[in-house]
Amino acid sequence: MVGGGDVTGEIEKLYVAVPQVRNIFYVMGKIGEGTFSSVYLAVARLKSGEDRKFALKHLIPTSHPTRIAAELQCLTLAGGEDNVMGVKYCFRKNDHVVIVMPYLEHDCFVDILHSLSFQEAKEYMYNLLKALRRIHQFGIVHRDVKPSNFLYNRRLKQYALVDFGLAQGTPDTQIELLKVLQAKKQGSCSQSNLHTMSGNIPVPREVVLPSSTKQSVKRHWSHSQINPGNNGKEGLLGGSTQRSVFGERNFNVHSVVPEANPEKKIKPSKITEAASRKLPARKSVPAKNTSEGVARKAASTGPTSQTCECYARDQVCNICLARSRQVAPRAGTPGFRAPEVLTKCPNQTTAIDIWSAGIIFLSLLSGRYHFFNAGDDMNALAQIMTIRGSRETVQAAKQFGKTVLCSKDLPAKDLRALCEGLRQVCLTPIPVPEYDVQKQRTALQTRMLENQDGWFRDETCVTPPANTSQSFNYTSPPAYSMHPGQCAPNGWDKVPDEAYHLLDRLLDMNPATRITAEEALSHPLFINLS
Ligand code: ADP
Numbered sequence: 001m002v003g004g005g006d007v008t009g010e011i012e013k014l015y016v017a018v019p020q021v022r023n024i025f026y027v028m029g030k031i032g033e034g035t036f037s038s039v040y041l042a043v044a045r046l047k048s049g050e051d052r053k054f055a056l057k058h059l060i061p062t063s064h065p066t067r068i069a070a071e072l073q074c075l076t077l078a079g080g081e082d083n084v085m086g087v088k089y090c091f092r093k094n095d096h097v098v099i100v101m102p103y104l105e106h107d108c109f110v111d112i113l114h115s116l117s118f119q120e121a122k123e124y125m126y127n128l129l130k131a132l133r134r135i136h137q138f139g140i141v142h143r144d145v146k147p148s149n150f151l152y153n154r155r156l157k158q159y160a161l162v163d164f165g166l167a168q169g170t171p172d173t174q175i176e177l178l179k180v181l182q183a184k185k186q187g188s189c190s191q192s193n194l195h196t197m198s199g200n201i202p203v204p205r206e207v208v209l210p211s212s213t214k215q216s217v218k219r220h221w222s223h224s225q226i227n228p229g230n231n232g233k234e235g236l237l238g239g240s241t242q243r244s245v246f247g248e249r250n251f252n253v254h255s256v257v258p259e260a261n262p263e264k265k266i267k268p269s270k271i272t273e274a275a276s277r278k279l280p281a282r283k284s285v286p287a288k289n290t291s292e293g294v295a296r297k298a299a300s301t302g303p304t305s306q307t308c309e310c311y312a313r314d315q316v317c318n319i320c321l322a323r324s325r326q327v328a329p330r331a332g333t334p335g336f337r338a339p340e341v342l343t344k345c346p347n348q349t350t351a352i353d354i355w356s357a358g359i360i361f362l363s364l365l366s367g368r369y370h371f372f373n374a375g376d377d378m379n380a381l382a383q384i385m386t387i388r389g390s391r392e393t394v395q396a397a398k399q400f401g402k403t404v405l406c407s408k409d410l411p412a413k414d415l416r417a418l419c420e421g422l423r424q425v426c427l428t429p430i431p432v433p434e435y436d437v438q439k440q441r442t443a444l445q446t447r448m449l450e451n452q453d454g455w456f457r458d459e460t461c462v463t464p465p466a467n468t469s470q471s472f473n474y475t476s477p478p479a480y481s482m483h484p485g486q487c488a489p490n491g492w493d494k495v496p497d498e499a500y501h502l503l504d505r506l507l508d509m510n511p512a513t514r515i516t517a518e519e520a521l522s523h524p525l526f527i528n529l530s
């Protein structure tokens, strides 16, 4: 949580903007800040005399009223059960809206990633899938599934999916306002319905509304009294210092163009849109021959008429950047976007949330977060290809009506080898001579402790020096090399095949065959959890 001068000022502004808040809550500090909201930790005294913590989400005043109301409707109808965050109350004054939710103290994903046991990782995934099953049953596509939107209290084993700020409805959604949003997007924007929302928006669930204790509440609390821990760190403090597996690198994905198959015809978007986009000009090249010029021409003569310049370069070329864009929903966070989102497939389903859950599982299994870290969709797709294979990507894209061209054949990676390699699980057997296993083991461990720097890789694991393998025979079962207390296998030495099978099914490139949340919950990996 963040307190201090700036935040005190912000809290004061919140009190002024929505005075009802001050009557009931003492706002202690900020726990999250996104593009569309600020989230505060607040305390209120209940009728019973008990003090309870709440999370107050103050939406930016420029949010569309229907968008706000839809977020609220997702929380009220689908929330409060199966690890989906519920809502207690909502305040509105003019264009300011504050959503009051139960507060769930939570761990920052990146802080605990390396200390989680395999069992915990499995439980995390099970609970995430439970939340997804719940919202998908309501016809809600979350669109922004990622660790900072899935709160996890490790100690209490509590979980909550939050943030329906980008949610969309399936064609048969039960969330009426998501239908309204959909209709609005398709048709022209109808008049704002803000005025149909009255003062405080009642919530059709047992509303725990603390008694109005007015200013007296404030005196009972000080910032030093409650330490809510590390919550919201990811959003607030700029995230992890961890390296992602990928940086910004291009793997020669040439382009994504709508599939020429007439059966799955895709309406090309307006060429003028591409032509009017600003392109970075390279100053050293004469104006006539700049990529900008070429790109403009490419755009004006149609998206596929030019040979692109990406090959063997570490950036997506301007021709590709200038290709006409298809309008399709692409909200979300780049590293978690499904292939069909990256390629702007117009009919996106709940399967996009499953893909994001797969990316989280990939992080858990590999110990890397963020796993993918591309800034644009083309590079993000290229990064996915390096893991899932280029042919597989091309094939899958064809299924959902897109043509992906890739100049290089990238084989699909074996998921176990990839994750174990990245996690550097202590799987390397310590070579020990068969004649004296125990003596040798002790000797090796002593040497490890003496030479930690040279022996430790990625701070957690020990690997024997390269030359030892020649001088010893391997024994069975392998002796796991460990620095006491630092490299407890925590189950990571025995990750069952089922885990990688589920990962493979979550990260199915084709949304039509990708596993659903419901199916995933009965996957053999979770046999003793259900
Ligand atoms: P945004 O749309 O701005 O991302 P979120 O709803 O995701 O807003 O909330 C931002 C952050 O605030 C979350 O990542 C989380 O750290 C914190 N947060 C949100 N809701 C709660 C809650 N009910 N309990 C505790 N923390 C919460």
Ligand code: MG
Pocket: 034, 148, 149, 163
């Ligand atoms: Mg969020």
Ligand code: ZN
Pocket: 254, 255, 308, 309, 310, 311, 316, 317, 318, 319, 320
């Ligand atoms: Zn190109």
